[in-house]
Amino acid sequence: MKKHTLVILVVLGLILVNYTLYFKGNLAKIPMDDAQQMVIANFGSCLDDGCKRMDITVTKKDGKNLVIADFIGLKDDSVHSIKEQFYVEKKESSWKMWEKLKPQFICQKDRGQQKFAEDFCK
Numbered sequence: 001m002k003k004h005t006l007v008i009l010v011v012l013g014l015i016l017v018n019y020t021l022y023f024k025g026n027l028a029k030i031p032m033d034d035a036q037q038m039v040i041a042n043f044g045s046c047l048d049d050g051c052k053r054m055d056i057t058v059t060k061k062d063g064k065n066l067v068i069a070d071f072i073g074l075k076d077d078s079v080h081s082i083k084e085q086f087y088v089e090k091k092e093s094s095w096k097m098w099e100k101l102k103p104q105f106i107c108q109k110d111r112g113q114q115k116f117a118e119d120f121c122k
Contacts, residue, residue, distance in 0.1 A: 022035045024076055030088050036093050039069040042097065043084050046071045051081075065089070078121040081106040 015051040033105030035058045039045075047054055059066050069084045088095045105115055107121035 028090060029042055030095050032058060035067045038097060043069060050075060078106050078111045080108045083116045
């Protein structure tokens with residue numbers, strides 16, 4: 001009986017160690033500096049002369065890292081703001097974009113929706 005208990009404890013210990021290591025690697029959160037660099041590399045920085053504000057958020061969705069970049073106050077006659085979203089994963093020692101979601105838009109007054117949606121503005 002003691003041998004069975006010991007085997008069960010060892011197996012449970014190995015499962016717990018593997019579970020912890022798996023989630024430690026997959027639940028690591030992308031640093032804000034890395035997220036900002038990825039946003040600028042993939043979408044540019046509108047702050048120079050294209051928009052009033054750029055907000056970047058890093059969050060978890062379904063256990064995955066999601067980077068959200070809101071480009072607010074665009075100098076455009078139909079689009080006021082654009083939301084770009086993408087999932088990232090860590091490959092070896094660096095973060096990589098692995099799935100980009102459809103952009104969402106807020107329209108200028110009388111040009112369409114006033115909350116972020118995938119519909120393009122008129």
